[in-house]
Amino acid sequence: MRRADRLFHIVQLVRGRRLSTAAFLAERLEVSERTVYRDVAELQHQGVPIEGEAGVGYRMGAGFELPPLMFSQAEASALVASVRLAQACLDPALAREAESALSKILSVLPRDARAAAESLVLFAPAVGQSPEVQQRLQALREAAQTRHKVRVQYRALDGTDSTRTLRPLGCFYWGSVWTLAAWCETREALRSFRVDRIGAMEVLAQRFRDEPGRTLADLFRQVEQERRQRAP
Known part of the structure; x- marks a missing residue:
């Protein structure tokens, strides 16, 4: 790859992410991290507002725009x-x-x-998700984005019904079903709930903030820890 092309790709990668490490850029561009450091320094010298430093990561400063790109x-x-x-x-x-x-x-x-x-001959018929589940999914996604608590009626796999007050953190698609990752105030623990098992639901006026042990990052760490414990 010519250096000019590589510099252009660095700009595209950095502007498309909140934070890009030199290791990430080096892997995507198939060059060494040292080369990335030199290229970023050259872009900064040319006036491209890339913020950050080696060992931490880079992001694009506000107000930087490129002409529209043409797709192949x-x-x-x-x-x-x-x-x-x-x-x-x-x-x-x-x-x-x-x-x-x-x-x-x-x-x-x-x-x-x-x-x-x-004319691409690839299609994905909408099957498996009822309109009720799709509407519920939308409400949960929006509540997670606006940080509003929700109160739901939930039916567990064994048929047990319960009322839960949740802090919705994220929605996950597993190929056939959607689940909601949330901090359950009723159980005081991070939990996952199948969206199609949620019945009546109410988005509450009360909002929430991230607290240690109750965030999506905490859930990811918990899942990773459980995965390592199960590994042989």
Whole structure:
């Protein structure tokens, strides 16, 4: 890869993430971390507002823009495939936004590239998620984003019903079902709940803040610790 191309890719990678380490950039570009350090220093010297330092990570400063990029035919086809697959499992609001975003992208492509992308013979019929579950998923996702607590009626695998007050942290798709990761105030523990087992639900006016031991990062650490304990 020419150095000019590599510098351009560094800008694209850094501007697309909150924080990019030199190790991440080196792996994506297939170069050494030392090369990344030199390239970032060169970009900074040229006036590109990359903030951060070696050993910590880099991010793009506010106000930096590049001209619109043109997608290749293969990239456009990949975007069409991604949206079609996503729409089959996303909640209604996100599915509509995905379709809108794709339409904007396709509208600026050359005619031949657009026709090839739209004729992609890959489809994902929407099966398995009832409208009620999709609406519930949307409400839970929005509550997690706005940091609002929710009160739900939940039916466990053994048929036991319970009322829970939750701090929704994130929604996870497992190929056939969605689950909600949350801090359960009723059980005072991190828990996962199948969205299709949630009945009546109310988004509460009360909001929550991250607290030690009750965050999504804590859940990831808990899952990783359990995985290591099960490993032979």
